[in-house]
Amino acid sequence: FVFVDFIFRAYISIKLLFKYWFATSIAMPKVDLRANKETKNPFRMHPLRAAVAFATSKYGGFTIFVASSAWIITIVASLYIPLLHSYTSGCVSNTGNGTFVTKNIYSVAYNHAYQDGSGLLVEGMDAFDVKRGKSCNSRYTATAALQNNIAANFSAYYNFHEEIKNNMDLLKRCIDEIELNNYFDSSCCGMATYPDCLLDESDSSNVACPIDD
Numbered sequence: 001f002v003f004v005d006f007i008f009r010a011y012i013s014i015k016l017l018f019k020y021w022f023a024t025s026i027a028m029p030k031v032d033l034r035a036n037k038e039t040k041n042p043f044r045m046h047p048l049r050a051a052v053a054f055a056t057s058k059y060g061g062f063t064i065f066v067a068s069s070a071w072i073i074t075i076v077a078s079l080y081i082p083l084l085h086s087y088t089s090g091c092v093s094n095t096g097n098g099t100f101v102t103k104n105i106y107s108v109a110y111n112h113a114y115q116d117g118s119g120l121l122v123e124g125m126d127a128f129d130v131k132r133g134k135s136c137n138s139r140y141t142a143t144a145a146l147q148n149n150i151a152a153n154f155s156a157y158y159n160f161h162e163e164i165k166n167n168m169d170l171l172k173r174c175i176d177e178i179e180l181n182n183y184f185d186s187s188c189c190g191m192a193t194y195p196d197c198l199l200d201e202s203d204s205s206n207v208a209c210p211i212d213d
Helices: 002-024 047-056 058-088 105-174 177-187
Strands: none
Touching: 002 047, 002 058, 047 058
16 A cells, blocks of 8 residues: 555656646747647657656556556465465365355364364473473482492493403413313323323323312
8 A cells, every 4th residue: 555655646746747847848939829739639749748648647547556556466466365275275165055164164173173182282291291300300319329330330340351351361371271181181081071082101290180080
């Protein structure tokens, strides 16, 4: 509406301007005033003056008003129609019998149920958050102590494992496994663990078998 008012005011101003401009353009002397009349035939006017005369006439003003109104309505409709389609997308088709309310009763009922369900959902989420906070707070101290105890035990077991690993590595470097097996074979030959060994009679070492009979 502001734009239409602006067009209307501009039209009135231009009309008044050219009204007095045409009146002052009449030649004064040496002309018979009876024959010197304002030219109203648009085909005998300058094209620019004819266009201005048409724009400032009542028919031209009406044409400009209709064209500007149609242009504004087109812009408003192009902005409003997508919103209208989005709003009516959930409505029931208009085919069939019934009034507007009965044909779209599903949408009305759905919106009503959605409002109640949405409120219940928010209340349920709030109640769940409160209950979860109370449950976590009541078990935080015990679970934190248990976690710290498990972490301390894991650290102790890990250190013990590392110590045993180092001792085993040291044992492998310090003991000759082949020589140790030879001693077992020579001293425990004939025992249940070594039934198929061959006793070396030339071996004069006096090594006792650690396996009990």
